[in-house]
Amino acid sequence: MTFNGDDDPKPPGTPQADALAWFARLRDSETGAAEREAFAAWRAAKPEHAEAYARVEKLWNSPALSKALARFPAAVPPVVVRTPWRKPRRWAAAASVLLLVGWLAAASGLIDRWRADYTTVAGEQRRIALADGSTVILNTDSALALDFNDDRRGVRLLAGEAYFEVRSDSARPFVVSTGNTTVRVVGTRFSVRTGETTSVAVDSGIVACTNGQGAGVRVTAGQRVSISQKTVTPPEQTDAERAFAWLKGRLIFKDRSLADVLDELDRYHPGIIVMANGKLGDSRVTGNYKLDDTAAVVRALADITGARVITVSPYLTVVR
Structure with missing residues (x-):
């Protein structure tokens, strides 16, 4: 999650991530008129911005969130600021809201997780052997539901990312469905990552991808495509080593x-990582890191870019 400091009130990211960051910031009693004007400009800039913020407000006020928090009270612990820094009261309050907002984002996927046959938590990966001999490797913070019968081989990726090694069966194509995409194959290896858009990267073979409006594209080995409800990007070459690095941790x-x-990195981290300096967040970095200690990776990146890491609690790390 990106949450800018006083020098840059506009939080860059996806519309949903931006909406979450703005939601947290606007609940800070010291937020000034300039920041509120920046928020109003952001919300008015695109219809999807207003829609994303409305979803955050609706979920924040929903009974489902209250039930989720009651069921998992340990998910939102008291905030203890361990490191002195500028405006401690303001940031302690903001940290509390950010923790709740982070849990809000997680709670929005609880229904999907209850419907799933297989799930993983942050930092966990899981190998799943399917009845037809195919294999799924479920990446961090993901949820998968099976849709198998005598005539159909299918799965629904409800959240997160998965890598599929599909056993060939021409009589029963293998179908992966997300909220906006259908991926159909006979036998191949590929990954699917879902979110506001669905990303498909092919390791070997060919896959056919279709969005909710019927637009389709064929993706071959070494290519990647991004698909939304309304658009399908042309396939582009991808670096397989980077695209599938998570399989090797x-x-x-x-x-x-x-x-x-x-x-x-936040996808693999057990808490929330907040980028609190927009200008520093634009710094360009290159690296190859193990995912078994995400906190160490954050510290290493901070050293490279001259950033400061502040551990607000075991659940919240701020980089500024």
Whole structure:
């Protein structure tokens, strides 16, 4: 999650991530008029911004969140600021809201997880042997539901990312469904990552991808495609070593912004990582790190870019 400091009130990221960051910031009693005007401009800039913020408000006020918090009270512990820093009262309050907002984002996927046949938590990966001899490797913080019968081989990726090794069966194509995409194959190896868009990367073979409006594309080995409800990007070449590095427990990136890398790393981290300096978040970084100690990776990236790491609690790390 990216949450900018006083010098840059506009939080960059996906519309949903931006909405979460703005939601936390606007609940800070010291938020000024300039920041509120920046928020109003962001919300009015695109319809999807207003829609994303409305979803956050609706979920925040929903009975489902209250029930989730009551069921898992340990998920939102008291905030203890361990390191002195500028405006401690303000940031302690913001940290409390960010913890709740982070749990809000997690709670939004609880229904899918209850419906899933297989799930993983942050930092966990799981290998699943399917009845047809195919294999699924479920990545961090993911949920998968099976849809198998005598005539159909299918799964629904409800959240997160998975790598599929599909056994060939021409009579029964293997189908992976997400909220906006259908991926159909006979026998191949590929990964699917779902979210606001669905990303498909092919390791070997060919897959056919279709979005909710019927637009389709064929993706071959070494290619990646991004699909939404309304759009399908042309297939582009991808670096297989980086695309499938997570299968070996690594995160590999080349000339990416620090904010993007921290957002990716946050998927594997047991708490929330907040980028609190927009300008520093634009710093370009390259690296190859093991994912078994995400806190150490954050510290290493901070050393490279001259950032400061503040551990607010075991559940919240701020980089600024």
